[in-house]
Amino acid sequence: MPIDAIKTAQAIGILGCAFTSALTLPAHKPPSSASLIQITPGAPISHITHQWLYIFSRGKQIFPDLAAISSTAHVYLAWADSRESNxxxxxxxxxxxxxxxxxxxxxxxxxxxxxxxxxxxxxxxEVEGKEGMVTSDQEVAKRAREDQEALVLLRRWSGLNAVRALFPLTGAVIGFCAAVCV
Incomplete structure (x- = not known):
């Protein structure tokens, strides 16, 4: 195999994995004693979940392709490298x-x-123009419970997202180790 093709595939595989991991991680806040305290968000939880949905939807469009391109480069390298361990x-x-x-x-x-x-x-x-309607006490209580559940889900998602970022990071490390192995 031409050396340029190998080096290009190594760069695509390693950098693609690292890039995917790095873009996934900023949404995660590292655990600390301060993050264990119950925090009341400054914005309505419905606004926060709308922001989350926008970011998550964008990620669904971008990250599978990045992971696939990086993995394709690594599969090519697995085929092209004559050393079995690599x-x-x-x-x-x-x-x-x-x-x-x-x-x-x-x-x-x-x-x-x-x-x-x-x-x-x-x-x-909102589409029907009913967003300003008066709601019953039961509905208000139900929405408050849903808001609290959403906060729990956001915290859970943050932790799971950090774990998810480890997959492409691990792929980058393994690919790098294979690339520098002589």
């Missing part, structure tokens, strides 16, 4: 990177679905 490492890097998809679709799905439902709960009322 081929195994590149194949493992591709598999670990693509694990971001089933993790999101299985482990994160219930949390994401709950946040999406919260973010869109008032959309129909």
């Amino acid at each position: 081929s195994v490492c590149y194949a493992l890097a591709a598999a670990v990177t693509m694990a971001i998809v089933p993790f999101t679709l299985t482990v994160m799905y219930p949390t994401c679905r709950g946040l999406e439902n919260h973010a869109t709960r008032d959309d129909a009322a």
Whole structure:
């Protein structure tokens, strides 16, 4: 195989994985003693979940392609590298990177679905022009419970998102180790 093709594939695989991981992580706040305290958000929770939905929707459009491109580069390297140990490492890097998809679709799905439902709960009322309607005490209490549940879901999603970012990061590390292995 031409050396330029190998080096290009290494760069695409490693940097693509690292880029995917880096873009996933900023949404995660590292755990600290301050984050364990119950925090009241400064904006209405419905606004926060709408922001989350926008960011998550953008991520659904971008991250699967980035992971697939990086993994494709690693699969090419697994095929092209004549050293068996490197081929195994590149194949493992591709598999670990693509694990971001089933993790999101299985482990994160219930949390994401709950946040999406919260973010869109008032959309129909806004379309119909009923967003300013007077609600009963029961409805107010129900909405308050839903808001508290949404805060819990946001915190859970933040932790799961940090775990999810580890998949492409691990793929980048494995790909890098295979690239520098002599």
